Structure formats: C-alpha cells, structure tokens
Amino acid sequence: MDVEPPLGLREAKKQETRQLISDHATRLFQRQGFEATTITEIATAARVAKKTVTNYFARKEDLALDHHEEFTASLARAVDARKPGESALAAVRRAFDTALRERDPVAGFAGPAFARMVADSPTLTARLRELHEQREHALAEALAAATGAPADDVLPRAAAAQLASALRLLFVRIQERTLAGATDTEIATTFGAEAERVFDQLEPALGRYAVR
Incomplete structure (x- = not known):
C-alpha cells in the first residue's frame, strides 16, 4: 500500500514539477518562438502528461510569464x-x-x-x-x-x-x-x-x- 507523502513534501513536489514544466517551456519558447511551440511539445520535453501542464498553468502565456x-x-x-x-x-x-x-x-x-x-x-x-x-x-x-x-x-x-x-x-x-x-x-x-x-x-x- 502506497503511503502519501506529508503535505510539506507534496507541496514541494508540486513546486518542483511546476518549475520543471516552466523551465522546459521557456527553453522551447526561446528556441522556437512562443506562438510556434505547442503544449504537447512542452509536456513531452518535461516528461509529463499534457493535462499535467494545463493543470499547473491555465494559460499558455503563464508558462512564460510564471512570475x-x-x-x-x-x-x-x-x-x-x-x-x-x-x-x-x-x-x-x-x-x-x-x-x-x-x-x-x-x-x-x-x-x-x-x-x-x-x-x-x-x-x-x-x-x-x-x-x-x-x-x-x-x-x-x-x-x-x-x-x-x-x-x-x-x-x-x-x-x-x-x-x-x-x-x-x-x-x-x-x-x-x-x-x-x-x-x-x-x-x-x-x-x-x-x-x-x-x-x-x-x-x-x-x-x-x-x-x-
């Protein structure tokens, strides 16, 4: 039986995943251009599901302007x-x-x-x-x-x-x-x-x- 990590660890993992996705997105945007880059390409680069990307970032723009x-x-x-x-x-x-x-x-x-x-x-x-x-x-x-x-x-x-x-x-x-x-x-x-x-x-x- 899997044991859920404590809340602090879960939140840290979420932040880590969010940052990972944002970093990969920014690299793709800088290389290919924002408009030319797809959410699917970002998900593939970050090795997460496309839905994971959209769960963390409601708008594509927020992947670039994550602050x-x-x-x-x-x-x-x-x-x-x-x-x-x-x-x-x-x-x-x-x-x-x-x-x-x-x-x-x-x-x-x-x-x-x-x-x-x-x-x-x-x-x-x-x-x-x-x-x-x-x-x-x-x-x-x-x-x-x-x-x-x-x-x-x-x-x-x-x-x-x-x-x-x-x-x-x-x-x-x-x-x-x-x-x-x-x-x-x-x-x-x-x-x-x-x-x-x-x-x-x-x-x-x-x-x-x-x-x-």
Whole structure:
C-alpha cells in the first residue's frame, strides 16, 4: 500500500514539477518562438502528461510569464509594507531600489533571450500589458484601503495610475537596455539615477499621499 507523502513534501513536489514544466517551456519558447511551440511539445520535453501542464498553468502565456502573480501583487504589497511615516510613493520607491539591487525579474530583469522572446511575441506582449493593468488595479485597491477612501473615490485610482505608469516605464526601460546588449549588472549599477529622476517627478503630487 502506497503511503502519501506529508503535505510539506507534496507541496514541494508540486513546486518542483511546476518549475520543471516552466523551465522546459521557456527553453522551447526561446528556441522556437512562443506562438510556434505547442503544449504537447512542452509536456513531452518535461516528461509529463499534457493535462499535467494545463493543470499547473491555465494559460499558455503563464508558462512564460510564471512570475505573474508576484508581479501583479508587487506594488500593493509595497504599499501594505510601508513603514511608519512612509508614504505610498516612498514605499514603492524603496521596493524598486531593492528589486534593482537584486536584479528581480518583477522589475524587468530577465536576460536577453527572455526579453527577445517576449518582444517577438504579440501574445506575450499583450499578456504583459494586461498584467501591468492588473497590477495597477491591485495597487488602487491597496491605496483605497490604506487611506480609508470610499469605493467610488477617484483619488486612489489616480495615484495608482501615476505610480503604476512610472513602474511600467522603468520596466520597459530595463527591457530596452537588455535588448540593446547591457547585462543585468550594468543596468543595475547605472539605472539608479534614471529611476531617481522618475520618482522625483512624482514627489510633488504624491510625496505625502497615503502616509502610514
């Protein structure tokens, strides 16, 4: 009689399988192109059933953009984690500085092959645009909660639009520099000043907004 592994082991195995599938999918996408690669090919490469792939990834795009949940929640989490006396802008700025130092994929660090894969795929480009919009929506909800604003208040949405647009611009700039041949280390060590200028431009409007 087979004995089921403890919950912790089962979850670890699931994460291992999920990562294995995603890794094989990314390699195929980079070699063949996203649109040209099939779920069947991914399942074969990962040595799992096709249904296993679709169980772990509801959308083909999520096989490539597998940090999507972390990405869409990132700005809202930064606001939720702001320190006493810290504004939403300051918290987001601090989170971006950390992401820059750590070469975080959520900030746009993905390497040239991955950046080219996304840029060459209309489907992935559209999905990434959708994820940026979802991130802005999550941020607006976090700002409304942080300020106690009523559901129909436009200010949290306006603030979220400004912050999310700034982070989207920085994400795109990192991708552009990656495609131009700069390494992650080169970008991380030279991009700080440019990011500072972007955040400084928001300071007059949002410097005291949603202070904890």
